[in-house]
Amino acid sequence: MHSYLEVDNMLKRFWELEAEPPVTRxxxxxxxxxxxxxxxxxxxxxxxxxxxxxxxFRMANPDCMRGEFRKIAEKRLRNLEFKLQRNIKLKEDYTQVIREYLNLNHMVKVTDKDKFKKTAIYLPHHAVVREDKDTTKV
Known part of the structure; x- marks a missing residue:
């Protein structure tokens, strides 16, 4: 048996594979x-x-400013409250996170004056639990 390898071609292909890709925009x-x-x-x-x-926003007057999202956010809040009533530990952790957000000014309590503002945007949310984290699991 006899085998012939083209060393030059192999080296060229190796360096082509190892080279950084060309800069693309x-x-x-x-x-x-x-x-x-x-x-x-x-x-x-x-x-x-x-x-x-x-x-x-993609448009000047997005759907979320028309009030439909308030109902969705309220429904999500009711579901969250029900879930927190069943899981006391989660409720404590969630309450702690909300207090921390308030203390750090990441959020502020909505005033009665602003509660029903037509331009208010309501973002539905829920508790996200990360068991793989040592800190900030919720």
Whole structure:
């Protein structure tokens, strides 16, 4: 038996595989371009040094500003309250997270004046439990 290998070709193919890919420009969609522009145009820092960024809506008057999402958020809240009543440990952990968010000013309590504002946006949420984390499991 006899075998012949082209060493030059093998080395060339090896280095082609190991070489870094050529630099390519990321092609952004129209929505991504608009979102990046909105971010650049509206991002500010408040007096505490925190960033304030407008939500990147695709349209000037998004569905979430028409009030339908308030009902969804309220339903999600009722489901969450029911779940927390059945699981006392989760309720304690969730309450602690909410208090921490309030203390860190990551969120603020809605005033009665703002509660039914037509331009209010309601974001439904739920507790996310991460058993794989040692800290901030909820």
């Amino acid at each position: 990321k092609m952004l969609t129209d929505d991504e371009i608009k979102c990046e522009k909105l971010f650049k145009d509206t991002t500010k820092r408040n007096g505490d040094g925190r960033f304030i960024v407008r939500l990147p």
